[in-house]
Amino acid sequence: MTYCVDSDIAAFGKGESLDLAAIPESGEVDAAWCLRFLRAIRDVAFATVDADGLPSVRIIDVMAVTDKRLYFLAPRGKEFHAEVMREQFVALVGQTSDYRTCRLRGRVAHPEGEAVQHALVDALFEMNPSMNLL
Numbered sequence: 725m726t727y728c729v730d731s732d733i734a735a736f737g738k739g740e741s742l743d744l745a746a747i748p749e750s751g752e753v754d755a756a757w758c759l760r761f762l763r764a765i766r767d768v769a770f771a772t773v774d775a776d777g778l779p780s781v782r783i784i785d786v787m788a789v790t791d792k793r794l795y796f797l798a799p800r801g802k803e804f805h806a807e808v809m810r811e812q813f814v815a816l817v818g819q820t821s822d823y824r825t826c827r828l829r830g831r832v833a834h835p836e837g838e839a840v841q842h843a844l845v846d847a848l849f850e851m852n853p854s855m856n857l858l
Contacts, residue, residue, distance in 0.1 A: 768818035
């Protein structure tokens with residue numbers, strides 16, 4: 725069975741080509757560049773707010789990006805998922821070994837419909853084969 729998933733999936737490859745060693749000109753750094761930067765780092769710190777209103781931070785994989793969106797997984801049953809679904813906002817930061825950072829914050833958009841969710845997760849795991857080892 726084939727599912728029709730958000731057309732952004734076709735744009736996932738755009739986030740795979742950033743050279744972290746290259747230092748961009750200031751005019752090149754925009755939200756799309758920052759998304760690719762975080763994807764290149766891959767393991768970044770995600771901040772949420774817990775049930776008591778306190779900050780909570782953990783390292784999460786950036787699974788894919790497009791020019792407008794960053795994709796990550798929050799497994800059901802984990803506290804991270806509960807925090808993301810309750811607050812609908814995250815803040816994240818990534819840092820390279822030479823101390824360059826990029827930070828973003830934004831609203832979380834949860835894909836609607838179980839079929840769309842499954843197809844999106846399948847696409848993310850296909851792009852990140854090392855995640856299949858978990």
